[in-house]
Amino acid sequence: MKIEEDAGVAVLNRLRRAQGQLAGVISMIEAGRDCKDVVTQLAAVSRALDRAGFKIVASGMRQCLTESEDGTPPMTEQELEKLFLALA
Template sequence: MGTCNKNILNRLKRAEGQMRGIQKMIEEEKECIDVITQLSAVRSSVDRIMGMIVAENLKSCLENPELDPVEQTQKMEQAINMIIKK
């Protein structure tokens, strides 16, 4: 497994742990603002993970230009569209 994939998986596991923590907070009827703060942190984590995946996709396209040019163009356009939609 590449370093990037390992890093992404570690971040996903961390976000999963945060989500479990939020579920516990709700079960314990913690303050609404605290729950929202934690949800916002999870959303930021997921946004970073998405950015890493898009960046890795673009990097792959740029580093391997000898592959199918039509497919490369489609992948790059898809990655750019994902960034723009954010």
């Protein structure tokens, strides 16, 4: 499945933001910051990754439900459900 260009830009932006947030969490731990602050930032990283994953799945739904240009068969309902559950 290829991610649509507009969705790809949004996903990459979210992943870069998450990467920066994760670097911040690592720095916070190394600096001995308060547990509450670290967990709050870690939760933000998790949400950013979830949003990126949901964007990928949402943008690919149309492609997943139809045969691709290279002849790849469409995904089954069970395969789509598994993708969603992987993000849950």
